[in-house]
Amino acid sequence: MKIFFWKSLATKNETLVAVVIVAFCLLATFSDPLFLSVTTLTDLLRASVVIGILAVAAMMVLISGGIDVSFTAIAVFAMYSTTVLTLGVMPDMPWYCIFAISIGIGAILGAINGFFVVICRLPTLIVTLGTLSVFRGFLLTFIGSQRISALPPEMRGFSRMMITRGTTEAGSFYAIPWAVAALVIVVLLTLFILHKTMLGRSIFAIGGSLESARRIGINVRGAQFFVYCYVGALAGLAGIIHGAMGRMADPFSLVGLELSVIAAVVLGGARLIGGYGTLTGTLLGVSLIVLVENSLIVVGIPSTWQFVTIGLLILLGTGLPAWQAKRAAAKSA
């Protein structure tokens, strides 16, 4: 039993990613003793919030057997149009109302994806590739293409709300913003949905076998529609947090990030064929991607090498378990 446990641990993506993260941190600390400090860690944590929420969303779609590449367009659409709307209608709106509007817009855009996937039964990649472009184009054409740096005061206020802040003994500042709590809530909510509700189990079942799910009477359409709306809502949340923390509503931001996000999820062990994915894995994947994107320079690798590094990590992180599985299968044949 014990041997089996270690064996299954060794072949898991989670373990592999965790090992790489630890190795990376050791290497970084070795070349810069200041790396392992409260300041760096809180900086990394801040950088993980938006990509983390998006990754949880992307993971849910992958589990259901689909793929969504439009969530960044949804995020930026929701964020920018919410900002424009707030500034135009009621600039003093409290931050939670602004957030609710952005989440609502995201959910509606997600429902459009859901319509094409569930009602028209089109392939998810094609639908979301299409809507990625349409949402983005619609935003830039009809809503605006100017950066807005005079955000509603409550949005700026949110970015200043800190759970804790202080100065280290070495004299550098650190702070954990409340935005981190949003990521925690999203993770807990998703954990609950996926593992404690029949809806969540149905999403796993649909990802495992769509045909079998229909045969035993799972409400496949309802579950799929929920997934796309939920992803849209999370994207809306991630978008507005991104705008608030960056203190600017930039309609050109975020889009282009979707492949990094999906890479993080796949690194964490979710499979593109559907039915597999864990929150632990996804969060580890996010940590690794964020580390690479922010701290590669510390280890002495030029930051232009980011893409190469991320690419190699994906090849290693998803290739190695696949290769091990193949070898195991060849052995047993």
Place this chain on the structure above:
Amino acid sequence: MSKHDDDTFIEMKGIGKQYGGVTALEDVDFRVKSGEAICLAGENGSGKSTLIKILVGVEQPTSGQIFIDGKSYNHLNPRQAAAVGISVIFQDFSLFSNLTVAENIAFATHLSEKKRLFDRSATRRIAQEALDRIGVEIDLDARVETIPVAHKQLVAICRGLASNARLIIMDEPTTALTGREVQALLRIIRKLKDSGIAVVFVSHKLAEVLEVCEEVFVLRNGTNVADGPACDFDAASLTRHMTGRNISEAKPPLNIDQAKNLLVVDQLGKLGAFEDIDFELKEGEVLGISGVLGSGRTALAKALFGLVAPDRGSIALSGKNVALGNPIAATQAGIGYVPEDRLTEGLFLTQSIIRNVSVGRFDHHRSGGFLDLASLVNEARGWIEKLRIKAPDFEAEVKSLSGGNQQRVALARWLSQAPRVLVLNGPSVGVDVGSKADIHAIIRELAESGIGIVVISDDLPELLATCGRILMMKDGRIDSIVMAEETNEIELAAKLAS
């Protein structure tokens, strides 16, 4: 109206079904009693799957009535069918390979209880109770992808039990099982019957389940051509009713005494799979290789064609050594291989017949630097005719053909390469009785034309009908060599089980 027996569960009367102008079923009466097992036999296209679809509410009959517990229905919908306790186990089991055994068993139960929250301990309890009822132990927390095929079938049965099934319909239950696993399944079926659950087997491989059945019901071309107590039927009479013709199993052996050795396998071995494999194959000989699952027969079959690389030994064709572990070298030497699982290994299902036949041989159809389409078409037409492939035309997707015809397309691909040795792994798995006899006839014709054929199978009647010699494998070694004319099915089965 006839007197109602108390234990009649479902009675279908005068059922007819038309699709457009085509009659799929005509005036069929079908009755299921509690605790009874019925063989529903028929070839592909006989209407047996239509009858089942009507019973589970997926299709609606154009005429006739259905009585369940004496209550009359014109038609059923899937929810009603599930509510009265009709449960189907599809050939592919319809399980979720990414979920645990427990969840697979309890999922449908939770759904019918309209639960919103997922209760892990209730899931395990439901699953354990179902497993206890059939007296099997399977790890509840194992993912279904990691358990063997026979266990997957049991999980599917338990899923039916957990949702209070009173009738379990099993589609082709024995196709994926070895002889020993079939015996285990039959013990479980007896248990189910004792607890009052009815079982309907839908199959073309019925001889194996006949012994647990009370009734046999044969459909041909949409009508009921024979029914009655199972003891009145045997394999031969079933086949006769299903096909409407006599298919004799025994044929005079091929005369190959004078033939030259074609393939010589010497001391072939692969660690953990098989060892010390020696045999030779003559021109025009049909050699059988059999053994239970795990005896090394499949690995050996693959090794002959280079799909598995042996550690030692040699394979020689007409005195020339063939490179081991290299399918391309094997093909060039003149060895062809038709895999067991033609759906995933052998055919491009969504492609046309012509593409499936010509793939890998485009060099032969070259004219200048271009592909000679006319010669491709001629070749495909030629094989469709020669192998009697039933298809609308050569552009038909292979997916749309029946199992027997798919197998013929796989054969055509290899025959078009003019092989000298053909390795057939499970040549008639998932093929109906009529097509099976045709495929056996084709094997014989091929052998008569001088090709050496190796048939790997655990279908004993098939081996006896096609082969001259049969190598029995056990634990990776050749256990014994049997002459087909000197043995019979019972002896062979005993050897296999020993």
